[in-house]
Amino acid sequence: MIGASLGLAARAAGFRVAGWDEWPEHAAVALETGALDGRAASLEELLAGCDWLAIALPLDATVALLERLAASPPPARLVIDVASLKVPVRAAASSLPSFVGTHPIAGSERSGPAAASAGLFVGRVWTYEAGAPEPARSAAIELIAATGARPVAVEAGEHDRALALTSHLPQLVSIALAARLGEAWEGRDAGALCGPGMASMTRLAASPWSMWRPILEQNEPAVAQEVRALISILSEAAEALEAGRVESLEALFELAAATASRLPK
Amino acid sequence: MIGASLGLAARAAGFRVAGWDEWPEHAAVALETGALDGRAASLEELLAGCDWLAIALPLDATVALLERLAASPPPARLVIDVASLKVPVRAAASSLPSFVGTHPIAGSERSGPAAASAGLFVGRVWTYEAGAPEPARSAAIELIAATGARPVAVEAGEHDRALALTSHLPQLVSIALAARLGEAWEGRDAGALCGPGMASMTRLAASPWSMWRPILEQNEPAVAQEVRALISILSEAAEALEAGRVESLEALFELAAATASRLPK
Numbered sequence: 006m007i008g009a010s011l012g013l014a015a016r017a018a019g020f021r022v023a024g025w026d027e028w029p030e031h032a033a034v035a036l037e038t039g040a041l042d043g044r045a046a047s048l049e050e051l052l053a054g055c056d057w058l059a060i061a062l063p064l065d066a067t068v069a070l071l072e073r074l075a076a077s078p079p080p081a082r083l084v085i086d087v088a089s090l091k092v093p094v095r096a097a098a099s100s101l102p103s104f105v106g107t108h109p110i111a112g113s114e115r116s117g118p119a120a121a122s123a124g125l126f127v128g129r130v131w132t133y134e135a136g137a138p139e140p141a142r143s144a145a146i147e148l149i150a151a152t153g154a155r156p157v158a159v160e161a162g163e164h165d166r167a168l169a170l171t172s173h174l175p176q177l178v179s180i181a182l183a184a185r186l187g188e189a190w191e192g193r194d195a196g197a198l199c200g201p202g203m204a205s206m207t208r209l210a211a212s213p214w215s216m217w218r219p220i221l222e223q224n225e226p227a228v229a230q231e232v233r234a235l236i237s238i239l240s241e242a243a244e245a246l247e248a249g250r251v252e253s254l255e256a257l258f259e260l261a262a263a264t265a266s267r268l269p270k
Numbered sequence: 271m272i273g274a275s276l277g278l279a280a281r282a283a284g285f286r287v288a289g290w291d292e293w294p295e296h297a298a299v300a301l302e303t304g305a306l307d308g309r310a311a312s313l314e315e316l317l318a319g320c321d322w323l324a325i326a327l328p329l330d331a332t333v334a335l336l337e338r339l340a341a342s343p344p345p346a347r348l349v350i351d352v353a354s355l356k357v358p359v360r361a362a363a364s365s366l367p368s369f370v371g372t373h374p375i376a377g378s379e380r381s382g383p384a385a386a387s388a389g390l391f392v393g394r395v396w397t398y399e400a401g402a403p404e405p406a407r408s409a410a411i412e413l414i415a416a417t418g419a420r421p422v423a424v425e426a427g428e429h430d431r432a433l434a435l436t437s438h439l440p441q442l443v444s445i446a447l448a449a450r451l452g453e454a455w456e457g458r459d460a461g462a463l464c465g466p467g468m469a470s471m472t473r474l475a476a477s478p479w480s481m482w483r484p485i486l487e488q489n490e491p492a493v494a495q496e497v498r499a500l501i502s503i504l505s506e507a508a509e510a511l512e513a514g515r516v517e518s519l520e521a522l523f524e525l526a527a528a529t530a531s532r533l534p535k
Contacts, residue, residue: 110465130462157462164463170454171464175471178447180519180526181503182440185496187529189435197395197422198429199436199533200375205470206440210530214523222516229511231450232504238446239501246494251487254445258479261445264452265475268464 007087007112008061009121011152012040017123018151025051035118057083057144064088065219071097071104079103083144089168091134091161093223105137105145106161108168109154114211127153130269135160169227173220177232179209272352272377273326274386276417277305282388283416290316300383322348322409329353330484336362336369344368348409354433356399356426358488370402370410371426373433374419379476392418395534400425434492438485442497444474 012022012035025045026032032044045051052058052074058081060067067088074084075098084104086094091106098104111129113120131154133145149156159167186195186207221228238257245253277287277300289306290313291297297309310316317323317339323346325332332353339349340363349369351359356371363369376394378385396419398410414421424432451460451472486493503522510518 110463113466129465132463159463167460167463170451171460171468174450175447175467177504177507178443179467179471180523181500181507182443183526183529184503184522185439185500186435187525188499190529190532195432195436196532196534198375198397198424198432200394201378202440202444202474203436204533205473206444207526207530207533208470209467210523210526214520214527217523218516218520221511221519225511225514225516229508232508232511234453235446235450236501236504236508238449239442239497239504242442242446243494243497243501246486246490246497249490251483251490254486255479255483257449258445258475258482260452261448261472261475262479264448264455265472267455267461268469268472269461 006116006118006120007109007125008059009035009038009040009118010123010125011059011061011087013038013121013123014126014152015148016040016042020148020151023051023055031118035121038118038121040118040121052079052081055079055081057081057148058085059148060084060086060088062086062088063216063219064090064093064223068093068097068219071101074098075100083141083148085133085145085148089172089220090223091132091159091164095134095161102138103141105133105141107131107133107145107149108164109149109152110172111154114209116213116216124153128269129154130157131155132157132159132164134158165224166227169224169231173224173228174231174235176209176212176217177221177228178235179207183207183210271381271383271385272374272390273324274300274303274305274383275388275390276324276326276352278303278386278388279391279417280413281305281307285413285416288316288320296383300386303383303386305383305386317344317346320346322346322413323350324413325349325351325353327351327353328481328484329355329358329488333358333362336366339363340365348406348413350398350410350413354437354485355488356397356424356429360399360426367403368406370398370406372396372398372410372414373429374414374417375437376419379474381478381481389418393534394419395422396420397422397424397429399423430489431492434489434496438489438493439496439500441474441477441482442486442493443500444472448472448475 016022021042023043023045024041025048035041067086085107094106109126109131111126131149135158146156281287286307288308288310290310300306332351350372359371374391374396376391396414400423411421
């Protein structure tokens with residue numbers, strides 16, 4: 006989805022886009038839906054013919070490809086990735102001078118090129134490594150801006166710590182809530198009594214485990230810390246309910262509403 | 271929002287709708303936007319002229335009005351409410367033979383008549399008390415069906431226990447997550463690094479405390495039990511992360527995805 010959305014946006018901005026996917030049906034859909042000008046027959050053919058290379062793969066596959074590229078440097082003058090963590094990809098790309106780790110803060114629980122959209126990145130933040138080498142860094146900024154996204158420089162470690170809070174925690178919370186609903190489903194008429202609130206709170210639960218496993222593995226300590234911080238807030242709320250002190254939750258509701266209103270719409 | 275949406279839907283179905291609101295500006299907006307045929311000058315005037323009465327107020331105000339109506343029974347052949355808990359309203363309406371407690375499982379974090387929509391209830395479940403007396407019960411079913419909602423009979427106690435899971439828990443989780451984000455906001459660039467996932471997980475945090483306080487007060491034990499159940503799932507997840515056993519989360523992701531896919535779209 007991210008790769009094909011980038012293809013659609015880059016083609017609309019005047020880039021010529023070739024693509025390759027390990028799953029031929031994905032590349033075929035991307036070509037049919039206009040995300041590509043053409044398909045390469047192999048990764049080698051793609052690497053031989055491309056000037057700028059964008060890797061749109063799950064984290065573990067991104068790291069594996071970067072290690073392979075580092076072993077035999079590609080001709081591309083720019084290599085970016087879009088994976089959700091930047092410390093592991095920086096480590097894998099340490100010998101690639103044309104590499105800039107990036108992360109579009111956009112997307113959805115859906116995956117695959119049929120879910121792509123040319124407007125996916127418009128107005129969204131798209132981070133790039135603050136310390137990436139020039140001239141690759143400037144090229145990355147140009148490509149990001151061409152999609153309509155806002156390029157924001159973030160250091161890799163700071164990125165990964167922040168995303169533990171802003172992305173990995175909400176993912177686990179959505180999973181936990183959907184799992185709790187699943188546990189209690191039988192005999193409760195639970196499905197019929199779920200409204201739009203439960204629907205939006207469990208939307209992320211459709212996001213694939215295969216994408217999340219490497220993210221959670223590589224960001225374990227920061228994510229665990231955020232889960233513990235949330236448990237602490239929920240435990241105080243449970244204690245307030247159990248002690249009949251509901252009014253003590255007002256400050257929590259106020260902080261939450263004020264914070265939600267500061268988020269980008 | 272619920273009252274004006276019901277007005278829009280009922281007028282579209284051929285009902286003639288008069289309204290009254292303690293806040294005159296709310297009634298003025300409802301009239302301007304076509305949710306009402308006319309405004310009553312007072313609650314007494316409304317009660318004297320109406321055949322079917324729908325009370326669309328927060329839980330505590332609903333209970334207060336029902337106690338007042340029970341003291342001097344209104345002429346209406348049907349009285350329904352739309353509050354989020356059914357046990358407290360049933361207790362307050364015990365001497366009102368024309369009363370049926372109902373609950374549309376629809377809505378949003380927004381409030382007020384300007385946020386109303388004629389289609390808000392289309393395809394949604396709208397519960398009514400399984401044991402409410404006839405002929406009021408049949409009239410309630412007719413009114414619910416006229417909005418495009420699906421009338422579903424639920425016993426009051428079962429309703430309130432189920433909603434602790436399907437509505438009150440996701441509300442508190444959204445609040446806790448937004449509050450955690452608010453705690454950690456400074457120095458993290460947290461706002462810029464929040465994407466659509468955090469946005470949907472904190473959408474409910476805009477829902478007003480004044481509406482939630484009486485719900486949480488009246489459903490304390492059931493809500494506390496659900497919060498504890500969620501804490502237990504999150505604690506297991508935190509332990510798995512801390513112990514480097516991320517793969518043990520796969521079953522949780524699978525249960526969550528399967529449950530989310532069963533929810534009404």
